[in-house]
Amino acid sequence: MTSAAVDGTRVLLVGVDFGLPHFDGELEELGLLAQTAGLQPVARLTCKRKAPDAALFVGSGKADEIRTLAQMHGAVEVLFDQSLSPAQQRNLERHLEMPVNDRTLLILEIFAQRARSHEGKLQVELARLQYLSTRLVRRWSHLERQTGGIGARGGPGEKQIELDRRMIADAVKRTRERLVKVQRQRATQRRQRERRDTFNISLVGYTNAGKSTLFNALVKARAYAADQLFATLDTTTRQLYLGEAGRSVSLSDTVGFIRDLPHGLVDAFQATLQEAIDADLLLHVVDGSNAGFPEQMEQVQKVLREIGAADIPQILVFNKLDALAPEQRPPVLEDSYDMDGRLLPRLFVSARSGEGLDALRRALASRVLAAAQDGMPPGDDVELPGATA
Template sequence: MIFGNDDVAGEVTRGARALVVCPDIRGQRSGQDPEARLEEARGLAMAIGIVVAESYILPVRTLRPNTLFGEGQVQRMATDCELHEAELVIVDGALSPIQQRNLEDKLKRKVIDRTGLILEIFGERAATAEGRLQVELAHLDYQQSRLVRSWTHLERQRGGFGFLGGPGETQIEADRRMIRARMGKLRRELEQVRKTRELHRKRRGRAPWPVIALVGYTNAGKSTLFNRVTGAEVMAEDLLFATLDPTMRAISMPGVEKAILSDTVGFISDLPTQLVAAFRATLEEVTAADIILHVRDMANPDSAMQKAQVMRVLADLGVTAEDEGEGSIPIIEVWNKVDLLDEERREELAEQARATPDVVVISALTGEGIDALFAQLGERLTKGARLHHFAIPAGEGGHIAWLYAHGDVVADEAPGDGETREIAVRLSEKDLGRFAAMRH
């Protein structure tokens, strides 16, 4: 463990038993059902390999600055830790450094809060050099106000950052200058990553292929859908944050010979502010998309809350609803996991989808509804096409083939000596721009 009470002994690793406590604070989080939030907290714990020995909701009517919880509640937690042999206590909320230390004093166990747990998951799952940079920056930002007991994470190449224990438990004095220097270096490296991504996006903007971004609440089924339509093998498990690093693959659909599909990190309620900032470079991929596919888990009772959370994050990124000015990107809602619903609920959703524009009902797992999704994507990508006339040298066969692949060619003639082809074709504004970029 990197920060916490020196008197808390033992090392907590994957497979450790934990007590998960979800504080239901009066006046907060009214948009999410406490039971659903507790289930999400359990999922977060299991995503990092922790065994949930016991879990429950604790109502908090008055915030205690020293421990968050009342004395009776802290005593209950201590008793349950003994009863269920829990080595770790996870509080699904934000704890101040003082609250964390005092709880460890009273419970004689390691205590981590929601932010620490999510950072640990991200640290373990980040697969690319960029992902590791982003997670380390977020971790250091969070750690600045905590007691630092190990700096081994700065040299370690593996994922994870030791919130749950690891090598190098020797306590050393926190060196804030070291943190600031390291954070400055990471920010410079990430700024370079951002610039590189911007260059790649500009190249894709000149390329003849539209970009489709998958977004959604964590565990909504984005990666399963990605694998279904691309044949890729992106990690897709029933785990929160199974995907952290963006992945892109080429796909084709009616009227569109080739498009780029991008899988992104899942969103979650109360995502640590450090991670929102650190992962901005990754999420910026969404802002360059031609279409956003918002994948929703319709088998989850909190699906409406999850949708609201995703839309808030998109708004923070500057993505607005279609026809709302600059930054607007068409969004298609993909109602996923209908294979988990009973027949009555499936029919109800199908009826709602028929009456709602830009909604498709699917099961990414079974493939149900994928053809309808592709048809709607093709229709959206070619929407607003207008008739354009081009005189193209007959030798530019690649350009002529591109017009046939991406537009609706209504006339193709070779007058005179046959050295020029006069083509009338319907193209969308974006495809017109791509075609113009290709020819220059």
């Protein structure tokens, strides 16, 4: 699918509703992901099922409907919003007679396009190798099993598949070893910061919540920021001076999270996400203008639990205040929010216009001073004045 990023391949988007609460009936996010990867969505189709069909995921009747709709709109590829098993992907391609890909590969392709640092490229490569290793037969026709001589099973094709699997395994091993070296370098940098008694803050949040824009506004950096999914992948760390605290803190901008983030990426990006794991405080940036923000917040919390960062103190930063209509603006810009039974301080800001950033800096300074003066764990939940959501 890499070529799709170049020629704007026309794709048909397909989503299956299995009764889960986060189902995107309009396939809006999948469409944004496709456009981010350079694809051109030309039609969308959704259906309901109690469970995935073992062979075709959607069943033969719906598969026929997909093929007809694709032909009608000139789509040359089908993109599913859910992850497909290797067998389902292979069977669908044979049935539809066109390439079929899923949400997992799409996210991997976007990460491959966007990774800039040496570490980021290694992490993406590892995740892609792990994903493709399960799809060897589907990806390369010369790997199909061939029948050997009389009474024999296997033959040249089987030997080729064994060879390619070994090559993939070797590549995974080499990439892991190179990543370990990078992780050691990062660990050394973190130890140096700890020796300097640095207070570490990490920005986390759903992709396109405005983390990089907020990061730039706070530290006046020039990290890449754009109104698109996964605009930035590589962790950037800068010093942020807090006048009220009379000292600087370390502020890191991390990769954005997303629903159904491939587990391979969670594992592969452990080094990048380590900045969040080792933080003294997390700034959980939320797109306050998005009606689906509660679901996005839960997805972020889910990933934080997976990487072992769920218990790190958080401040919720509801961004994009400037995008709210006057009647949607909150009555107060500082309050508290109940997140899974945990009362978290919340601030409303606009990273674009700067509104609310002074209050955010004061809140950060208060955390730093409390940690330094009272000797308590940095950032123990401190309730801000105001209403509770």
